[in-house]
Amino acid sequence: MNATPIAPATTPIITVTDLVKQFGRFAALRGVSATFNAGQMYAILGDNGAGKTTLLRTLAGLNRPTRGSITMLGSNNLRAVCRQVGYMAHPSLLYDEMTGMENLHYFARLYDITDDQRCASVITAVGLDPDLARPVGQYSQGMRQRMSLARALLNDPQILLLDEPFSNVDLRSAREMVLLLGKMRDNGKTIFVVTHQAFLLEGAANEFVWMEEGKIVSRTSHYSPTPGEKP
Amino acid sequence: MKRVFPILGLLTAGLLSYALYLALVVAPTEQTMGDVQRIFYYHVPSAWTAFLLFFVNFIASVIYLLRRSPKADIIALVAAEVGVVFCTVVLVTGPIWARPVWGIWWTWDLRLTLTLVLWLIYVSYLILRRFSTSGQTPQLAAVLAILGALDVPLVYFSIWFFRTQHPQPVIGGGGSIDPRMMHVLLINWAAFSCFAFLVFWSRYRLEVLKRELEDTQALEDLLESPRSVR
Amino acid sequence: MSLTGVTLIKDLRLEWRSKDAINSMLFFALLVVVIFSFSFDPTAEESRQIAGGLIWVAFLFAAVVALNQTWAREIRNQVLDAYRVSPAPANSLFLAKASGNFIFVLVLEALMTPLFVVFYNLRALGPAWQLPIVALLGTWALVVNGTFFAAMSLRTRSREIMLPLLLFPISLPAVLAMVEATTSILTGEYSAKFWIVLLAAYDLVFTTGCLLLFDIVLNAE
Numbered sequence: 001m002n003a004t005p006i007a008p009a010t011t012p013i014i015t016v017t018d019l020v021k022q023f024g025r026f027a028a029l030r031g032v033s034a035t036f037n038a039g040q041m042y043a044i045l046g047d048n049g050a051g052k053t054t055l056l057r058t059l060a061g062l063n064r065p066t067r068g069s070i071t072m073l074g075s076n077n078l079r080a081v082c083r084q085v086g087y088m089a090h091p092s093l094l095y096d097e098m099t100g101m102e103n104l105h106y107f108a109r110l111y112d113i114t115d116d117q118r119c120a121s122v123i124t125a126v127g128l129d130p131d132l133a134r135p136v137g138q139y140s141q142g143m144r145q146r147m148s149l150a151r152a153l154l155n156d157p158q159i160l161l162l163d164e165p166f167s168n169v170d171l172r173s174a175r176e177m178v179l180l181l182g183k184m185r186d187n188g189k190t191i192f193v194v195t196h197q198a199f200l201l202e203g204a205a206n207e208f209v210w211m212e213e214g215k216i217v218s219r220t221s222h223y224s225p226t227p228g229e230k231p
Numbered sequence: 232m233k234r235v236f237p238i239l240g241l242l243t244a245g246l247l248s249y250a251l252y253l254a255l256v257v258a259p260t261e262q263t264m265g266d267v268q269r270i271f272y273y274h275v276p277s278a279w280t281a282f283l284l285f286f287v288n289f290i291a292s293v294i295y296l297l298r299r300s301p302k303a304d305i306i307a308l309v310a311a312e313v314g315v316v317f318c319t320v321v322l323v324t325g326p327i328w329a330r331p332v333w334g335i336w337w338t339w340d341l342r343l344t345l346t347l348v349l350w351l352i353y354v355s356y357l358i359l360r361r362f363s364t365s366g367q368t369p370q371l372a373a374v375l376a377i378l379g380a381l382d383v384p385l386v387y388f389s390i391w392f393f394r395t396q397h398p399q400p401v402i403g404g405g406g407s408i409d410p411r412m413m414h415v416l417l418i419n420w421a422a423f424s425c426f427a428f429l430v431f432w433s434r435y436r437l438e439v440l441k442r443e444l445e446d447t448q449a450l451e452d453l454l455e456s457p458r459s460v461r
Numbered sequence: 462m463s464l465t466g467v468t469l470i471k472d473l474r475l476e477w478r479s480k481d482a483i484n485s486m487l488f489f490a491l492l493v494v495v496i497f498s499f500s501f502d503p504t505a506e507e508s509r510q511i512a513g514g515l516i517w518v519a520f521l522f523a524a525v526v527a528l529n530q531t532w533a534r535e536i537r538n539q540v541l542d543a544y545r546v547s548p549a550p551a552n553s554l555f556l557a558k559a560s561g562n563f564i565f566v567l568v569l570e571a572l573m574t575p576l577f578v579v580f581y582n583l584r585a586l587g588p589a590w591q592l593p594i595v596a597l598l599g600t601w602a603l604v605v606n607g608t609f610f611a612a613m614s615l616r617t618r619s620r621e622i623m624l625p626l627l628l629f630p631i632s633l634p635a636v637l638a639m640v641e642a643t644t645s646i647l648t649g650e651y652s653a654k655f656w657i658v659l660l661a662a663y664d665l666v667f668t669t670g671c672l673l674l675f676d677i678v679l680n681a682e
Contacts, residue, residue: 020453023366025445027453060546063682064366079548087546091539097475109467110547151543296677351630362623365616367681374674375613375627378606381670382631385663389634392655393641 013038013159013190014059019068021054028054030214031068038158041181041191043201043223046211052194053089055211056161059192060087073158083111086152089163092144093151096137100147101130104154111155118154126150127176142173149177153184160184160191166200178204198223236432243425250415250422258415270328271412276420277320278342280427284314285349285380288356292376295369301442304369307376308360309434311353313427318350329400338399344390345383352379464549468557473564475534482530483565490523490569491576498580508581513643516577517636521603523569524562525625528607531558532615541679551676559608559671566600586649591657595646598660599639605664606631609671612678635663 014036021029029051036042044052057063059070061078073081087093094103104119120130126146136147145165152160160181166174174197182204185191193201198208202223210218254272261268291307294300325343326336337343356379360372408416462470476483497515535541544554577583585592607628614623642656 022449022453025449025452027449030453060542062542062545082546082548085546087542089539089542091542093538093540093543095471095475095534095540096538097478097534098471106467106471107543107547109464110544110549112548155547348630348633351633355627355630358626359613359617359623362617362619364618365681367616367677370677371613371616371681374677377674378609378667378670379631381666382634385634385659385666389637389659392659393637396641396651 010037010039012036013073015071016055016059017069017071019055019058019070020066021051021058021063022066027214029058029065032211032214032216034209034216034219036190036192038190039185039188040206041185041193041201041204043198043205043208044192044194044211045196045198045208045223049213050211051214052211053163054214056087056163056192056194060085060161062087083155084158086155086157086160087163088145088148088152088161088165090167092136092148094136094144094148097135099133099135100128100139100150101132103136103147104151107151108154113154122150122153123147125153126180127173141168142170145169146173146177149180158189160189162192163194164196165193166195166197174200236429239425240429243422243429246418246422246425250419253415253418259409259411261412264332267328267331270324272415272419274321274324274328275342275416276423277317277324278346279420280423281314281317281321281346281349283424284310284317284427284431285353285383288314288353288376289380292373292380295373296377301369304373305435305438305442307369307373309431309438311356311376312434313431315350315353315357316430317423317427318346318353321346322350333400335400338401339390339394339397340399340401341387341390341394345386348386349383352382463553465553465557465560468554469560472557472561476561476565482527482533483568486523486527486565486569487572489526490519490573493519493522494573494576494580498577503581508583509586509647510644512577512581512583512647514640516574516643517599517639519573519577520566520570520600521632521636523573524566524600524603524607525628527565527569528562528604528611528628529621529624531562531608531611536615545680551679552672554679555608555612555672555675559605562604562608563601566604567596570596570600583647585647587646587653589646591646591653592643594657595639595642595653595660598657598664599635599642601664602635602639602660602667603628603632605668605671609675609678612675616678616681635660638663 012035016032016034016036019029019032020027028049032051032055044055046052054063058065059072059078061082069076070078072078073084075081078085094100095106098106100123101119104123105116108114108119123130126149128143128146128150136144139147145167149162149165152162162181165177169177178200181191181193185204185206193205195201201208205223206221208220208223209216210220250272254269258269258272260266288307288310291303291310295303295307321343325340325346329338330336356372356375359375360368363371365371497519501511501515503511532541535544607624610627611624613627614620617623638656638659642653642660645651645653645656
């Protein structure tokens with residue numbers, strides 16, 4: 001499935017240099033510089049408006065940086081390595097009127113994947129039933145997030161960019177998703193998770209990246225809430 | 232550069248006055264239409280100027296897409312704005328001329344109709360620019376400008392053929408022009424072009440300053456210490 | 462099958478399942494025909510002169526309603542983002558959407574035409590076999606630019622009004638050609654050949670232009 005060999009851990013897989021993103025006068029990213037290594041899970045945390053989603057979308061190639069550069073898998077051109085990237089956001093990025101399997105069949109075609117088995121195995125991997133005939137629009141939130149994750153995994157990407165994958169998901173489903181992500185990280189994938197529920201990733205994420213007002217302010221290996229902050 | 236502008240302004244004013252004098256006093260009175268025909272010296276040069284400006288918009292839009300040069304984007308915007316103004320002049324002087332001479336306000340005259348369609352296309356271009364919420368407005372506008380420009384030959388041929396099937400009065404005298412009238416026409420065109428260039432240049436400088444101001448403000452917002460609400 | 466084909470079939474299947482857009486549009490098309498027939502009640506002779514214009518204006522209104530919902534499903538769950546991060550080429554998406562709209566609008570036209578024939582007692586005095594050609598070329602002309610500008614208007618305020626605002630001026634030569642071709646065929650007074658050729662040229666120019674430029678529109682933020 002993957003022609004590109006998986007980068008060994010501790011080699012930089014994404015390097016961001018002086019990244020600035022302005023929407024008109026609002027500066028969402030004010031100069032982010034960081035190096036992220038392969039085979040790690042990064043939790044990206046911060047208040048609303050800190051720039052977490054903007055950073056993720058810029059890494060996904062959905063926003064063009066106002067200034068600065070991104071090097072991903074050795075390339076400056078994000079479009080060239082897009083086959084190695086999986087993206088998931090709070091909207092499901094799925095068609096409500098189709099079943100999960102039909103959705104994945106279609107999105108697999110965007111990556112030139114015609115293998116039915118792949119779709120079924122990815123659905124099973126996230127803990128859902130491939131034969132479920134219900135259209136995605138009728139799923140519970142937890143099921144929809146998992147199907148959305150399945151879609152992001154279709155092309156077996158080296159890099160996963162997940163924006164709030166656990167929001168409105170029940171605790172048990174969320175913990176199962178974290179276990180799944182941990183397994184994928186152990187298999188060599190590099191995973192970025194933007195979340196407001198950092199406690200879910202304690203023990204799973206390799207690093208917690210804190211953002212504030214468009215900049216990265218600290219990177220820690222443990223999540224420890226300050227007093228007064230909700231755990 | 233700043234000194235050139237007032238000098239050019241004076242020259243243009245002089246040229247325009249001379250052209251006005253030629254048009255209203257010196258030019259011979261037309262046989263059939265009388266003095267009303269003198270509006271021809273405004274109608275035709277405005278049309279030529281507008282078409283030239285739209286051509287500039289097309290070239291600037293192509294250059295913008297190829298090189299992403301901000302100057303090209305400004306030139307495209309300004310050319311469209313000034314072009315629309317001159318188009319409006321054509322569309323207003325046309326009926327004013329047609330009514331006393333032919334008794335009708337409008338006719339699907341080739342030049343007039345072409346001008347109307349161009350006016351519509353470029354007004355829609357300006358509206359797109361204003362209504363766009365995208366960060367890539369210059370790209371979208373350039374795309375629209377190119378599609379609009381591709382449309383022009385098709386518009387021309389469709390109207391041309393329409394008129395062969397449905398003959399209509401021609402505003403502006405399709406036949407040969409008296410050489411003295413041609414002389415006056417060309418002087419007026421030169422005057423209009425200078426005037427258009429002056430307006431273009433002013434608007435261009437205005438837009439450059441406006442964007443510099445926006446860039447500076449954006450940079451300030453970027454660098455100011457974050458307001459923490461804790 | 463190509464990606465364009467797969468996308469087109471997916472859209473047709475989705476439309477068939479929900480049927481919400483097509484039902485309301487069919488009814489709208491019917492209403493348009495009735496209103497036009499009430500407003501313009503000509504004699505048989507006059508009707509052949511003006512029917513061409515009336516029919517195509519009615520088709521144009523129906524087409525705009527169809528075109529405005531082109532990307533509705535893709536907007537709903539930000540599906541376009543999934544498309545943009547994938548390696549899939551933008552113009553296969555465009556071609557699929559334009560083809561879907563083409564089929565859609567042809568269905569509307571197929572419903573509206575018999576009604577017009579009935580209300581106006583229409584009979585073609587010229588070569589009637591040319592009428593389907595005009596319909597196909599003319600509909601594609603509207604749909605190819607309409608799909609393109611529908612995507613453009615996703616990035617603007619007042620989305621629904623932006624589409625016709627951008628579409629109508631550029632479509633004028635095509636609309637003139639459609640109307641004149643139809644009128645010449647109905648009245649039999651002129652040959653429609655020039656107009657058909659013009660429509661074909663228009664289709665060629667704008668299909669090429671839209672295919673080449675769609676990537677810019679899709680990836681505008």
